[in-house]
Amino acid sequence: MRLREITERLERLFPRDAACDWDNPGLLVGHLDAEVHSIYVALDATEEVIEEAVSRGCELIVTHHPVIFRGVRELSDASPLGRKLLRLAESRTAVFSMHTNYDASPSGMGQLVSRMLGLRMLAPLEEIPFRGQRRETEEGAEGGERYGIGFLAELPDILSPESFSLLVKRVFRLPAVELYDAGRPVKRIACCPGSGRGQLANVLRSGAELFLSGDLGHHDGLDFVEAGISLVNAGHYGLEHPFSEELAGLLSAEYPELSVTADPIRFPARFL
Numbered sequence: 531m532r533l534r535e536i537t538e539r540l541e542r543l544f545p546r547d548a549a550c551d552w553d554n555p556g557l558l559v560g561h562l563d564a565e566v567h568s569i570y571v572a573l574d575a576t577e578e579v580i581e582e583a584v585s586r587g588c589e590l591i592v593t594h595h596p597v598i599f600r601g602v603r604e605l606s607d608a609s610p611l612g613r614k615l616l617r618l619a620e621s622r623t624a625v626f627s628m629h630t631n632y633d634a635s636p637s638g639m640g641q642l643v644s645r646m647l648g649l650r651m652l653a654p655l656e657e658i659p660f661r662g663q664r665r666e667t668e669e670g671a672e673g674g675e676r677y678g679i680g681f682l683a684e685l686p687d688i689l690s691p692e693s694f695s696l697l698v699k700r701v702f703r704l705p706a707v708e709l710y711d712a713g714r715p716v717k718r719i720a721c722c723p724g725s726g727r728g729q730l731a732n733v734l735r736s737g738a739e740l741f742l743s744g745d746l747g748h749h750d751g752l753d754f755v756e757a758g759i760s761l762v763n764a765g766h767y768g769l770e771h772p773f774s775e776e777l778a779g780l781l782s783a784e785y786p787e788l789s790v791t792a793d794p795i796r797f798p799a800r801f802l
Contacts, residue, residue: 531788533590534562536569537626539784540592544638548658548677549631554596559615560624566590571778572793573771575625579793580614584621586791591618592781594639594773596627632773634658636675639723642776643769644683646701654678655720655732680722680729680743682736688715691740691760698742698764702772705801708763710751716740716760723769726750733759744769771795 537557549555569590570583575597583591597614606612618625632638634654644651657678685694694716695709719740720733726743727750733741734757741759744766754761778792 531566531785532562533557533560533564533566533624533626536566536590536781536785537562540626540628543780544628544632544635546631548634549629550634550658550679553630554599555627555629555631557624557626558596558598559618560590560626561622564589564622564624566624566788568789568791569778569781570791570793571774571781573767573773575614575618575627576796577610577614577617578796580617580623582793584617584623588623588789588791590624590626592777593625593627594629594632594770596629597625628777630679633724634677634679636677639770639773640678640681640721642772643721643723644681646772647683647697648686649683649719650686652682652684652718655680655682655722655729655736680720680726680732682718682720682738684718685716688717691716691762694719694740695762698762702764702768703795704764704768705797707765707768708751708761710755710761710763712739712755712758712760714739714758714760721769724766730754730757742769765799767798 546555566589568588570588571592572579574595575591575593605615607616654676657676691709691711695707699707716739718738719742720736720738721742722729725745727745730753741754742762744764746763751761774792778790782790
């Protein structure tokens, strides 16, 4: 299997044109004509992930977060990024990333989180006017799904903010979640897996009683509570780590002749 066959298939499923302008998805390291026999899937291309993939003989790492995000002005072992890129190049290990294009796609991160929590999806939280190549449907025709960052959804039953927080903690196997409780029963939620900073206006317009996201701080919590909306801060890694198992399953189904490994859960921080 050639690398370009895999990347072209993934870009049809999760079009790069659907990514935010500031993002950097795609093939970031590697030769398109290289042969691939084994794939490693992870949220981030950390040094630990790269060493695990290399030790397993994987020719390709598929990540959610791009290993190269901003301009690289130096390629040496003087920086963590430089060391990683040199290790990848020297071991001939490719890295392909799907970031906000995966987030925005109808079958991407929002659908994954919603399905895990048993929610009924309503609409994107922030719709993207995407006019590029649409994701292929199961029938092979071009679909007309709505692309966007985050989502609005309904719970099957009304819950208290605390009960919903505990559901998130259990389903995503989290050591802890942070709840700013506005005291209202929860039926409709807004969610932005990953970082939800800057979404207050969209959440206010949504009519949601609770916002589920990550990378949110003290003042964000106060702002939401004062607006009558509970906030569950589950962490950036907390809601997105299922990407690894989900993509590994997709790749295994698409390419049964390849060996595909999902990175185990590696929480980057400890709660003491």
